[in-house]
Amino acid sequence: MNAITPIPRPYLTEQEVADRFAVSPDSIRRWIRDGKFPRGVRVGKGTTRWRLSDIEAYEASLDWALCTLPMDIDFGSDQARA
Numbered sequence: 001m002n003a004i005t006p007i008p009r010p011y012l013t014e015q016e017v018a019d020r021f022a023v024s025p026d027s028i029r030r031w032i033r034d035g036k037f038p039r040g041v042r043v044g045k046g047t048t049r050w051r052l053s054d055i056e057a058y059e060a061s062l063d064w065a066l067c068t069l070p071m072d073i074d075f076g077s078d079q080a081r082a
Contacts, residue, residue: 009052010052010053011041011043011049011050011051011052012049013049014029014040014048014050017040017050017055020055037058038050038054038055038058
């Protein structure tokens with residue numbers, strides 16, 4: 001018997017993109033309108049898909065430093081509790 005190997009999907013639907021970023025499809029459309037998100041590829045009348053490679057490149061470009069705390073915060077000091 002031959003094992004079937006799933007082929008990675010190179011394109012994502014709008015809902016899949018929204019799920020990936022934990023937002024609604026409306027947020028994806030707003031980000032595109034505001035120029036903050038890559039545009040999808042039209043594959044038919046009223047049908048848009050996003051290249052997985054474009055989404056991965058966008059993710060790599062994000063500034064994740066905003067998610068870190070400054071290293072000089074001392075949560076154990078009396079001054080921090082005041």
